[in-house]
Amino acid sequence: MTRLIIRRVLWTVPVILLVILMTFLLMRQIEGNPFRHSERAIPESIQRNLEAKYGLDDPWYVQYVRYVRDVATFDLGPSLVLRNRDVNDIVREHFPPSLELGALAMLFALVFGIPLGLLAALRANKWPDYSAMVVANVGFAVPSFLVATLLIYFFAVRWGDIFDVPTSGWDTWQSKILPTIALGLGPMAYFARLTRGSVLETLQQDYIRTARAKGLRRRRVVVVHTLRNSLIPVVTAAGPILGFLITGSFVIEQIFAIPGIGRYYVTAVTARDYSVVMGLTVLLAMIVIIANMVVDILYGILDPRTREAR
Amino acid sequence: MSSTPQEHGVGLAPLRQRKERRYPTPPDGVQTDAGAPIRASSLWRDAWYRYIRNRAAVIAGVAFLVLVAYCLIWPIVSPYDPYAVDFSQASDGPSLAHPFGTDQFGRDLFTRTALGGRVSIGIGFAATFVILTIGVTYGAIAGFLGGFVDNGLMRVLDALYGLPYLPFAIIVLAIFGGGNFWTMVVALSIASWFTTARIVRGQIITLKENDYVRAAHAVGARWLRVLGRHLLPNTLGVLVIAVFLELPGVILGEAFLSFIGLGISPPDASWGSMAQDGYRAYRTAPHIIIVPSVAIAYLILCANFIADGLRDALDPRTRET
Numbered sequence: 305m306t307r308l309i310i311r312r313v314l315w316t317v318p319v320i321l322l323v324i325l326m327t328f329l330l331m332r333q334i335e336g337n338p339f340r341h342s343e344r345a346i347p348e349s350i351q352r353n354l355e356a357k358y359g360l361d362d363p364w365y366v367q368y369v370r371y372v373r374d375v376a377t378f379d380l381g382p383s384l385v386l387r388n389r390d391v392n393d394i395v396r397e398h399f400p401p402s403l404e405l406g407a408l409a410m411l412f413a414l415v416f417g418i419p420l421g422l423l424a425a426l427r428a429n430k431w432p433d434y435s436a437m438v439v440a441n442v443g444f445a446v447p448s449f450l451v452a453t454l455l456i457y458f459f460a461v462r463w464g465d466i467f468d469v470p471t472s473g474w475d476t477w478q479s480k481i482l483p484t485i486a487l488g489l490g491p492m493a494y495f496a497r498l499t500r501g502s503v504l505e506t507l508q509q510d511y512i513r514t515a516r517a518k519g520l521r522r523r524r525v526v527v528v529h530t531l532r533n534s535l536i537p538v539v540t541a542a543g544p545i546l547g548f549l550i551t552g553s554f555v556i557e558q559i560f561a562i563p564g565i566g567r568y569y570v571t572a573v574t575a576r577d578y579s580v581v582m583g584l585t586v587l588l589a590m591i592v593i594i595a596n597m598v599v600d601i602l603y604g605i606l607d608p609r610t611r612e613a614r
Numbered sequence: 615m616s617s618t619p620q621e622h623g624v625g626l627a628p629l630r631q632r633k634e635r636r637y638p639t640p641p642d643g644v645q646t647d648a649g650a651p652i653r654a655s656s657l658w659r660d661a662w663y664r665y666i667r668n669r670a671a672v673i674a675g676v677a678f679l680v681l682v683a684y685c686l687i688w689p690i691v692s693p694y695d696p697y698a699v700d701f702s703q704a705s706d707g708p709s710l711a712h713p714f715g716t717d718q719f720g721r722d723l724f725t726r727t728a729l730g731g732r733v734s735i736g737i738g739f740a741a742t743f744v745i746l747t748i749g750v751t752y753g754a755i756a757g758f759l760g761g762f763v764d765n766g767l768m769r770v771l772d773a774l775y776g777l778p779y780l781p782f783a784i785i786v787l788a789i790f791g792g793g794n795f796w797t798m799v800v801a802l803s804i805a806s807w808f809t810t811a812r813i814v815r816g817q818i819i820t821l822k823e824n825d826y827v828r829a830a831h832a833v834g835a836r837w838l839r840v841l842g843r844h845l846l847p848n849t850l851g852v853l854v855i856a857v858f859l860e861l862p863g864v865i866l867g868e869a870f871l872s873f874i875g876l877g878i879s880p881p882d883a884s885w886g887s888m889a890q891d892g893y894r895a896y897r898t899a900p901h902i903i904i905v906p907s908v909a910i911a912y913l914i915l916c917a918n919f920i921a922d923g924l925r926d927a928l929d930p931r932t933r934e935t
Contacts, residue, residue, distance in 0.1 A: 315769055322770065330782065333789040445914035447866060449873050449889060450907035453896045461897050550778045555870050569781065570874055573788045585781045592777050
């Protein structure tokens with residue numbers, strides 16, 4: 305087990321290097337840089353000086369190695385557009401709201417998705433199952449911007465007098481309700497479908513029949529024997545879902561005017577702020593890669609059968 | 615085959631009875647008719663029988679075809695010019711003349727939704743095709759060569775699994791300087807092929823152990839022939855399923871990008887750009903954002919049920935989510 309963990313942890317290093325390289329090479333294809341495509345006319349010599357200052361005139365592999373070295377020391381470099389600001393500052397300022405939003409949405413999805421799926425599976429092919437699955441299928445298919453817009457429309461415009469929920473910003477707890485639901489609905493539906501399928505499969509296992517046969521109470525069979533063994537696919541899905549939450553937050557942060565990383569990302573790309581885009585992409589990728597790593601290790605702990613296979 | 619039609623809870627009862635009479639289903643893989651041609655029990659025919667038995671999948675398939683036909687045909691026969699601005703009837707709700715209402719420029723939404731569907735579905739299929747091409751190449755190389763090549767390639771995939779494609783899509787759009795049909799296709803496929811590669815590799819590895827592949831090797835077939843003749847054609851089933859598994863993600867990706875203003879931009883219509891238009895006016899005319907969003911949801915629902923049906927039909931042994 306320890307060997308598996310060490311190997312899995314070590315393996316993330318080349319992958320992160322690869323992702324940085326991918327992003328790095330992609331970024332270099334973008335025409336122009338913030339100094340050359342400026343509204344203000346900057347003299348040629350100053351442009352060259354600025355490029356030299358930020359190391360943009362070095363060959364790409366030199367820049368790459370320097371960048372990787374900086375990332376390794378948690379220094380994502382200076383912003384190219386906002387003078388006197390580091391990417392680290394931007395991350396520190398814009399990352400917490402995004403992280404909080406993602407975590408809340410994930411919590412929402414788990415807290416409502418798993419019971420919904422469990423309920424559907426235990427009442428398979430009866431009306432609770434049908435209604436749960438209609439909710440899950442529709443929730444999965446409806447784009448989050450519609451969910452967000454409808455939530456705002458009903459709770460702030462239509463019934464605004466009754467509820468009085470703020471629809472922008474990220475400061476009071478009231479302002480966090482609608483974005484959490486809008487972002488979490490898709491993953492909730494996904495978890496519900498996943499749990500349902502997995503529970504149905506587990507219910508057919510021999511050990512469930514044994515547990516019932518030896519007279520355990522239904523509650524215990526469901527919670528201890530069924531649910532615990534059914535959650536493995538849910539754990540596996542957590543990595544990709546995290547990616548989904550980050551991706552989804554681009555739109556949600558825009559709609560609810562949340563000063564998060566997704567909203568800032570779009571601004572940075574349009575402004576050609578290389579170092580910010582690089583830094584944020586690498587950060588997002590690292591989060592997903594590390595989440596995958598944690599999931600893989602958890603998987604090994606939860607399901608001993610997978611240990612030898614890997 | 616755990617997915618019985620009733621499970622999904624949608625559908626029309628009379629339709630099912632007629633279907634069952636029209637398509638008597640032979641047991642899997644067994645041809646009961648005496649004197650029937652041997653080809654009658656091919657994989658695809660069996661799959662067709664299995665698919666047709668899944669009511670939700672059949673309805674989803676028909677609904678999907680109806681949507682595609684509407685997108686292709688309606689802009690041609692529609693009495694309205696989808697680009698003509700007419701402020702005298704701006705932001706009207708649904709009516710007889712305009713079944714989906716009009717947007718804030720007075721353009722008929724029923725026509726524009728069809729037009730946007732062409733773009734959205736077109737981008738969806740084109741990007742899915744690119745994703746499958748890259749995925750098949752990568753997966754086939756890994757699965758076919760095996761050994762340390764496979765190990766390396768797959769570990770990379772393991773780690774990239776679940777990487778959000780949107781940041782990379784946004785960078786690609788910045789490289790091309792904006793979103794149009796083909797730049798969107800590239801943007802949406804560049805970081806989305808990991809799952810397909812994984813599936814294809816798994817399939818190739820399973821197939822490699824089959825006797826007919828060993829036999830082909832034994833009689834001296836060169837590797838290219840084994841790969842092109844015996845391995846790749848047998849992954850076709852998984853790929854057909856993969857088309858409908860990838861489609862929802864790509865369609866949503868287009869919608870997200872256009873919604874935040876980086877994809878298809880007005881006056882060109884795509885479901886994402888129409889939703890963006892609608893978002894600007896949601897307080898007074900919510901139907902403008904609801905129409906394209908429901909179109910997206912409708913398409914994704916269809917694709918999900920079609921994928922489920924295809925999986926049961928083509929690949930009954932491996933049911934994983």
